Amino acid sequence: MAAESGSNRPKAPGSMTGMSPISPDIGTSSFSFGGKPPIEFMQFLLGEEIFTLFGDSMLNEAFESAFQTVSEFIEDSVILENLGNSNSYSEIVTATYNAQSFSYGKRILRVLRENTTDEDTFTDTQYYYPCRKISQHNDNAFNPNSIFYENDPFDPVWYISDDGGIKIAPKDASSQPVGKVYYMSFPKFGLGKEDDANITHNLGNTSGFNNFSLIGGTDEEQIFYGLPIEARVLVYLDMALNLCMGYISNHVQDDEDTELVTLLNAQVEFLTGKRQAELQRIVGQFGAAKNIGMSNE
Amino acid sequence: MNKQQITELLRLHHKDVSNRQLEMYIEQSANRIAERTGAIKKTFLISSVAGKRWYDLNHSIIKINKIYFNDVKIPKLIGDPVIDDDEVTEPNDGADTALSAPTANAENKRFWMISDYDSDASNAKNKRLGIVEKVTNAVTRDGRTSNYQSCSITGTSNIRVYADAFASLFASHTVGTDEDDAMLSTVGPLKDIPTAFHEVLLTGAIAIGYKYPPTLDFNVSAAFEQEFEKGIRRIKKHERTKVSTGFIKPQDF
Numbered sequence: 001m002a003a004e005s006g007s008n009r010p011k012a013p014g015s016m017t018g019m020s021p022i023s024p025d026i027g028t029s030s031f032s033f034g035g036k037p038p039i040e041f042m043q044f045l046l047g048e049e050i051f052t053l054f055g056d057s058m059l060n061e062a063f064e065s066a067f068q069t070v071s072e073f074i075e076d077s078v079i080l081e082n083l084g085n086s087n088s089y090s091e092i093v094t095a096t097y098n099a100q101s102f103s104y105g106k107r108i109l110r111v112l113r114e115n116t117t118d119e120d121t122f123t124d125t126q127y128y129y130p131c132r133k134i135s136q137h138n139d140n141a142f143n144p145n146s147i148f149y150e151n152d153p154f155d156p157v158w159y160i161s162d163d164g165g166i167k168i169a170p171k172d173a174s175s176q177p178v179g180k181v182y183y184m185s186f187p188k189f190g191l192g193k194e195d196d197a198n199i200t201h202n203l204g205n206t207s208g209f210n211n212f213s214l215i216g217g218t219d220e221e222q223i224f225y226g227l228p229i230e231a232r233v234l235v236y237l238d239m240a241l242n243l244c245m246g247y248i249s250n251h252v253q254d255d256e257d258t259e260l261v262t263l264l265n266a267q268v269e270f271l272t273g274k275r276q277a278e279l280q281r282i283v284g285q286f287g288a289a290k291n292i293g294m295s296n297e
Numbered sequence: 298m299n300k301q302q303i304t305e306l307l308r309l310h311h312k313d314v315s316n317r318q319l320e321m322y323i324e325q326s327a328n329r330i331a332e333r334t335g336a337i338k339k340t341f342l343i344s345s346v347a348g349k350r351w352y353d354l355n356h357s358i359i360k361i362n363k364i365y366f367n368d369v370k371i372p373k374l375i376g377d378p379v380i381d382d383d384e385v386t387e388p389n390d391g392a393d394t395a396l397s398a399p400t401a402n403a404e405n406k407r408f409w410m411i412s413d414y415d416s417d418a419s420n421a422k423n424k425r426l427g428i429v430e431k432v433t434n435a436v437t438r439d440g441r442t443s444n445y446q447s448c449s450i451t452g453t454s455n456i457r458v459y460a461d462a463f464a465s466l467f468a469s470h471t472v473g474t475d476e477d478d479a480m481l482s483t484v485g486p487l488k489d490i491p492t493a494f495h496e497v498l499l500t501g502a503i504a505i506g507y508k509y510p511p512t513l514d515f516n517v518s519a520a521f522e523q524e525f526e527k528g529i530r531r532i533k534k535h536e537r538t539k540v541s542t543g544f545i546k547p548q549d550f
Contacts, residue, residue: 132312141315152316154301155308 037217038236045240050267054243059212060189062246063223066238068186070231073279076109078286079184079226086200086225088193090182097181101164102198106183108133113156113168114178128180131158131168141169153177184226200225231282237275244268298495300467300484306499311506318509319502320467320485326501326525327464327486330494332359334532335461337489342454343426348398350382350447351412351425352456358424360461364409366428367455374408378429378445380436396436399446406431407448428456464489494535497528 042059043051054062071079083089089109091097112128134157140146141157150157151170156177161167168179185200189211192204201223203209209222224232244264298306307319331337343352345366354361364371382396410427428448435446467485490498504525507518 147318147321148315149317150315152304152320155304155316155319 038215038220038223039213041236042212042240042243045236045271046243046267049263050244050247053247056211056213058243058246059239062239062242063212063235064187064189065242066235067223067227069238070235070282071107071184071186071227073283074227074231074286076107078228079107080109080182082228083182083184083200083226085221088198088200088202089184089225090180091198092178092180094176094179096198097179098161098165098167098176102181103160103166103183104164105188106185106198108158108166108181108183110182111158111166111168112180113153113158114180115153116172116177129154129156131156131179133157134159187223187225228286230285234275234278234282237271237278241268241271241275244271298487298492298499300487303487303495303499303502307502307506310503311512313511314506314509319506322502322505323498324464324466324486325505326498327490329501329525330490330498330529330532331461331463333529334536335360336491336494336532336536337462337464338362339460339462341458341460343456343458344454345428345448345450345452345456347401347449347451348447350429351427353421354424354426354458355462356423357463357465358458358460359463361409361411361426361458362461363459364426365457365459366407366409367405367450367452368457369405369407371407371409371428374410374427374429374445377410378436378443379441380438380443380445382447396438396447399430399432399435399449401449402430402432404430404432408445426456426458462489491535494528494532497525497532500528501525 039059080089091102096102111131111133113131114128115126117126132155134141134150140148141150141159143149144151153170156168156170158166158168158179158181166181168177171177183198183200185196185198187201187203188199189203189209190205191199192202192207192210193199194204194206203223207222209215209219212223215223220232224235227235244267248261248264248268303323304316304319307322311319311322327337339357341355341358345352364373380396383393407428407430410429411424412427413424415422429445430447430449431444432446433444434442436443464486465488486498487495500521504518504521506512507514507521
């Protein structure tokens, strides 16, 4: 939910200038696309003629895909900083993150291991140490005779076990140590906390956000947990592009509707240009440059 | 620097290697410093046994500087006694007659010597320290006479060896039990190299790391080797001057 006060509070736009021509309503969107809910901004981006081509299913999938695409360009630390309003982005129960398939469908952002003994004689602090990721399959991380042996609690490691759970090493004697796993699951319309307590975006039937079209102007944040507010436009552009491209490849060629093809192509060209400019800005500001080959790090 | 700090600095260069590898790089760097500078000096205690000539030496010893027996400094014997005590070859040679037990004597003219020969049946490679006593016509065999008999005294930790040594290794604990290492600058090689020269230890470890994948880069390694050499010279200078005032001033009491 948007904040009650502060710079992120819901507010009505002060002027009608620049508002979407789709609807005259003045909403309370925290992002404030003229106060419109996301669905109306999508309508604004695509235009009425094209927008009416798509149903809920296509809209949902286009958003889910766009979210994943955009999040790939954003560093883990930025994602983590933008998860604060979600209640499900960290797990401290060892049995839960150890459990089968915990890592599936999630982006693991950070794993910490708590030291077993006190390190500070004044406050008895047991510090958390960040873990490096290793693969359990290609080395001898747990063989004491190997140069690949990992047994330093001050430089711990994590890995995904055979069953998809997350494990931390070194163990605390023979047990899994106390740890903390930060993650983000990707939004999936129709899946909410009633299905899995570790879902970051609560988009199930219970929440009432089980379709993209049901997200109101003040609920926009629900589908954007993890992404900085500056990246939302890019997600919408990518979503619009997904919709147009998908429609072109699936329907228009069969129908030989040349007028619609021309319209969609023009829209794709426009969206591609906008998306490219927006992507460069986002990558420059939040980007994990190595992911897209912009750096030799 | 404590272990965690030096490991973290090392990981800035070699981020994708295991922590055991990082420990090995530090250990190798420390051994190179020890070998080149003699900066690591230790004492080792051995217990003498009446009739036993040869004693295993700790294999971290590089060079013996002096030896005290019962708190008395004893000289090194130049050359070998003409009659040896064949327990030097382990397992003992039981095929011939052992030398008779040496008799204690009041002269206490003891010498030390070194043997680095092992039996081909031995699994370990150890240098051995020999302790002999000079007693006129002490041992005879095959018509020859030797003035050197084996040590005739049994004692507890009564042989003190002062030596240049290689660095200690990081403890290889069982899983999850080396919890308190990281805060300490007194673990493994870190306790052997003076704190002021931990920076040199780090430079050497970085250089060694660049000689192995996944951070193999001989050019970078050479650059760090140069820095390491400068550090070695600093440590050598420190070793030469740390206990010397440069001149001796007479003092009346």
